[in-house]
Amino acid sequence: MSADLSRLSLNTATTKHLTLAQAVEAAAAAGLGAVGPWRDRVQEAGVEKAARLISEAGLRVSSLCRGGFLTAADDAAAAAALEDNRLAIREAATLGTHELILVVGGLPAGSRDLVATRQRVADRIGELAPYAAEHGVRLVVEALHPMFAADRAVVSTLGQALDLAAPFDPDVVGVVVDTYHVWWDPQLRESIARAGAEGRIASYQVCDWVLPLAAEPLNSRGHVGDGFVDFESITRWVAEAGYAGDVEVEIFHEEVWAAPAERTLATMADRYARHVLPYL
Amino acid sequence: MSADLSRLSLNTATTKHLTLAQAVEAAAAAGLGAVGPWRDRVQEAGVEKAARLISEAGLRVSSLCRGGFLTAADDAAAAAALEDNRLAIREAATLGTHELILVVGGLPAGSRDLVATRQRVADRIGELAPYAAEHGVRLVVEALHPMFAADRAVVSTLGQALDLAAPFDPDVVGVVVDTYHVWWDPQLRESIARAGAEGRIASYQVCDWVLPLAAEPLNSRGHVGDGFVDFESITRWVAEAGYAGDVEVEIFHEEVWAAPAERTLATMADRYARHVLPYL
Numbered sequence: 001m002s003a004d005l006s007r008l009s010l011n012t013a014t015t016k017h018l019t020l021a022q023a024v025e026a027a028a029a030a031g032l033g034a035v036g037p038w039r040d041r042v043q044e045a046g047v048e049k050a051a052r053l054i055s056e057a058g059l060r061v062s063s064l065c066r067g068g069f070l071t072a073a074d075d076a077a078a079a080a081a082l083e084d085n086r087l088a089i090r091e092a093a094t095l096g097t098h099e100l101i102l103v104v105g106g107l108p109a110g111s112r113d114l115v116a117t118r119q120r121v122a123d124r125i126g127e128l129a130p131y132a133a134e135h136g137v138r139l140v141v142e143a144l145h146p147m148f149a150a151d152r153a154v155v156s157t158l159g160q161a162l163d164l165a166a167p168f169d170p171d172v173v174g175v176v177v178d179t180y181h182v183w184w185d186p187q188l189r190e191s192i193a194r195a196g197a198e199g200r201i202a203s204y205q206v207c208d209w210v211l212p213l214a215a216e217p218l219n220s221r222g223h224v225g226d227g228f229v230d231f232e233s234i235t236r237w238v239a240e241a242g243y244a245g246d247v248e249v250e251i252f253h254e255e256v257w258a259a260p261a262e263r264t265l266a267t268m269a270d271r272y273a274r275h276v277l278p279y280l
Numbered sequence: 281m282s283a284d285l286s287r288l289s290l291n292t293a294t295t296k297h298l299t300l301a302q303a304v305e306a307a308a309a310a311g312l313g314a315v316g317p318w319r320d321r322v323q324e325a326g327v328e329k330a331a332r333l334i335s336e337a338g339l340r341v342s343s344l345c346r347g348g349f350l351t352a353a354d355d356a357a358a359a360a361a362l363e364d365n366r367l368a369i370r371e372a373a374t375l376g377t378h379e380l381i382l383v384v385g386g387l388p389a390g391s392r393d394l395v396a397t398r399q400r401v402a403d404r405i406g407e408l409a410p411y412a413a414e415h416g417v418r419l420v421v422e423a424l425h426p427m428f429a430a431d432r433a434v435v436s437t438l439g440q441a442l443d444l445a446a447p448f449d450p451d452v453v454g455v456v457v458d459t460y461h462v463w464w465d466p467q468l469r470e471s472i473a474r475a476g477a478e479g480r481i482a483s484y485q486v487c488d489w490v491l492p493l494a495a496e497p498l499n500s501r502g503h504v505g506d507g508f509v510d511f512e513s514i515t516r517w518v519a520e521a522g523y524a525g526d527v528e529v530e531i532f533h534e535e536v537w538a539a540p541a542e543r544t545l546a547t548m549a550d551r552y553a554r555h556v557l558p559y560l
Contacts, residue, residue, distance in 0.1 A: 112510040118466070147427040149464035150491060150508040160466040184429035186398065186440040209430060217427075217493055228430040230392040 003273035009034035009062035011250035012041050015264060016257045020045045024057045030265035034060040036248040039088060047094045061097035062246035063203045064088065068102035070124040071117050071154060085128050093135040099202040101140045101176055106151040117154045122164055125173060133172045140174045140202040141165055145181040147217055158182050158191035165200055174202035177238055180221050183209055183229040189237050196241020204238050205248045206231065206276060219252045224271035235279035247276060283553035289314035289342035291530035292321050295544060296537045300325045304337045310545035314340040316528040319368060327374045341377035342526035343420065343483045344368065348382035350404040351397050351434060365408050373415040379482040381420045381456055386431040397434045402444055405453060413452045420454045420482040421445055425461040427497055438462050438471035445480055454482035457518055460501050463489055463509040469517050476521020484518050485528045486511065486556055499532045504551035515559035527556055
């Protein structure tokens with residue numbers, strides 16, 4: 001008997017070279033319940049058509065990746081970033097997903113001031129929140145692994161993401177638990193419990209920490225079970241925190257991208273069934 | 281007028297290819313106040329002779345690098361690790377330094393259980409603490425950057441290091457603030473203040489976070505000022521926390537290792553004078 005894959009979602013970055021239509025077809029054929037599209041693939045298809053494609057395949061949209069990059073120090077770049085995030089909010093609404101993932105951005109060029117940069121992120125989330133609320137979309141702050149603090153995200157822990165979200169309605173600003181980014185955190189169990197108690201867990205994303213790191217460390221994310229992440233414990237904590245949503249597999253890895261999509265989906269389903277589903 | 285380098289210390293890993301005698305000579309010639317030797321260079325010289333070499337050059341020993349690797353799951357490996365740490369404690373005492381840096385070790389082969397591994401570290405620090413106290417040596421828990429959590433150190437934040445140290449006399453178990461490992465931490469300011477209030481700051485180590493990461497990420501540590509670390513803020517926090525000890529420069533980087541020692545020491549002194557000393 002095959003496993004229940006109804007909560008399993010394909011993040012389209014995992015099948016980087018597929019169009020949205022192809023990714024949707026692969027996910028549906030593998031029996032998944034949802035997809036988590038990236039905006040480039042959505043825009044390529046056209047947002048309305050993307051929404052149709054996904055719903056006609058009988059799939060949910062677990063989240064939209066991604067808005068963010070809110071750390072610019074100059075006004076023009078900041079205004080452009082806010083504008084792009086408003087577009088992302090409208091795209092999420094059209095796709096029928098409640099969850100817009102935000103990668104907040106790194107230090108602006110020439111700056112070493114993490115404290116001020118983090119404050120800008122807080123301020124700009126505040127600027128976007130009313131617009132997100134109007135559109136029924138939640139801004140989902142993603143903590144990235146601290147090795148990306150300089151260049152991609154000055155939000156480095158789940159606890160910090162929750163502190164950023166705290167001033168806002170949990171239905172408007174939430175957080176994502178991405179195992180790759182947070183698995184090492186000694187405060188992880190407490191932070192997941194807090195996120196659940198506050199009603200802020202918007203997404204659970206799974207992939208593994210594998211070594212050695214790739215030359216581009218961003219592309220070191222491996223299939224669940226291939227690395228060092230304790231999926232049993234983390235999944236239990238997420239479940240105990242009351243999360244009942246989709247589980248997205250988001251892998252950036254040259255070898256996974258080079259593999260046939262069918263094989264990638266089969267591996268995803270197998271690993272999910274063995275390492276995640278039993279503890280959900 | 282040249283800067284006061286009396287608190288500047290050369291960690292011998294920065295001049296990896298020098299013998300201890302050569303490193304001591306280079307540090308003294310550059311006007312530094314101290315060296316922080318690694319055990320391999322000390323053992324190569326002989327511990328008694330190493331102590332003499334350093335004191336005859338008019339230098340202090342700011343710390344000894346390093347003990348630790350306390351995470352083994354099997355009894356024989358655990359016993360061997362404890363034995364090696366007792367040797368390191370005696371070496372530190374002979375060298376006349378109070379501070380023995382510990383890199384605690386990563387997940388043991390085949391394990392994904394961070395919680396249990398971290399508990400073993402706590403237990404083994406407990407086993408070593410009385411021996412360290414007898415010898416007048418402090419066990420200095422080093423938090424390593426979270427990208428090393430799997431393979432080198434399951435202690436990933438200064439706060440976690442302080443929690444590990446908490447059950448012990450601050451004169452017996454302390455922590456080190458190494459900018460490379462902790463610069464990204466949103467709780468850094470609070471953790472440094474706590475470390476100071478508890479009297480546990482045993483060492484301040486400086487080097488910079490540079491990108492891209494080296495193929496061996498361990499060797500990505502750059503000269504102060506070459507990367508993203510906010511030395512002004514962190515140094516102020518360390519000073520405000522009451523730290524009055526040495527500032528060790530510990531750089532692992534192929535290019536730095538390939539440079540002539542004189543040039544490395546000159547760069548160290550210049551960067552210290554510009555980016556650290558004004559805020560100490």
